[in-house]
Amino acid sequence: MILFHAPGASSQAAHILLREAGLPFALERVDLSTHQWSGGGDYRKLNPKAYVPALKLDDGNLLTECAVILEFIADQAPAKNLIPPAGTRERYRVLEWLAFIATELHKNFITPERHGGVAANFLSKTEEGQAQTRLHVSPRLAYVDRQLEGRDYLGGSIFTAPDAYLFTMLTWAGRLSLDLSSWPNLSAFFNRIRSRPAVEAVLRVEGPPHALLEANK
Numbered sequence: 001m002i003l004f005h006a007p008g009a010s011s012q013a014a015h016i017l018l019r020e021a022g023l024p025f026a027l028e029r030v031d032l033s034t035h036q037w038s039g040g041g042d043y044r045k046l047n048p049k050a051y052v053p054a055l056k057l058d059d060g061n062l063l064t065e066c067a068v069i070l071e072f073i074a075d076q077a078p079a080k081n082l083i084p085p086a087g088t089r090e091r092y093r094v095l096e097w098l099a100f101i102a103t104e105l106h107k108n109f110i111t112p113e114r115h116g117g118v119a120a121n122f123l124s125k126t127e128e129g130q131a132q133t134r135l136h137v138s139p140r141l142a143y144v145d146r147q148l149e150g151r152d153y154l155g156g157s158i159f160t161a162p163d164a165y166l167f168t169m170l171t172w173a174g175r176l177s178l179d180l181s182s183w184p185n186l187s188a189f190f191n192r193i194r195s196r197p198a199v200e201a202v203l204r205v206e207g208p209p210h211a212l213l214e215a216n217k
Helices: 011-021 066-075 089-109 127-147 161-175 184-194 197-204
Strands: 003-007 026-031 054-057 062-064
Touching: 003 011, 011 066, 011 161, 054 066, 062 066, 062 089, 066 089, 066 161, 089 127, 089 161, 127 161, 127 184, 161 184, 184 197
Parallel strands: 003 026
Antiparallel strands: 003 054, 054 062
16 A cells, blocks of 8 residues: 655544554655655646545555545554444444544644635644634534543544544644643643654654744744
8 A cells, every 4th residue: 555645744644543553555755735746746646636645555546535544544454443343333433533533623724725826725824824723623622622531542442543633633733832731631642642653653754744834943
């Protein structure tokens, strides 16, 4: 499998889960500003959606959308218990979290600002835009914080696919100067996930994401 990714983007969740699953994969880095990928050429010809992640399967098929890719990866390593078995109520709870993170967190982080006449699938690069993002995201993070009361992970006592997705969203919160100490359960969750060997490896391999504002460099 080949994961098309950009450092610090939502593809980081898929990268984490691939390492947690112990599956063989290769990485291809995508420059989301120029639409060029490390293998050469226009990434939009490979993935017309033009964003990451995309996962090229061994048979040549391409999967897109982070939540779907996470579910697929988890299903490839059933012994790792990264997602409950199909048909179980526990499975639907995990899918519920994947859907919530994708629609209520992920999309509310994305800027409404327009660059070159088109909406950018990026975090905001202006002070005003970042303030608006914090306004929309904060009540959703507060909800997740309440749900984590008494739990180590979203599903309870074991790490599953949506935990990788939530961790990536919390790194975005940090980039927008959202102080997780306001939400102690989220803060503890972030530190717990950050210390996992697979996550440490991903952060080391990907390196820092691009700066949003000049002051952040």
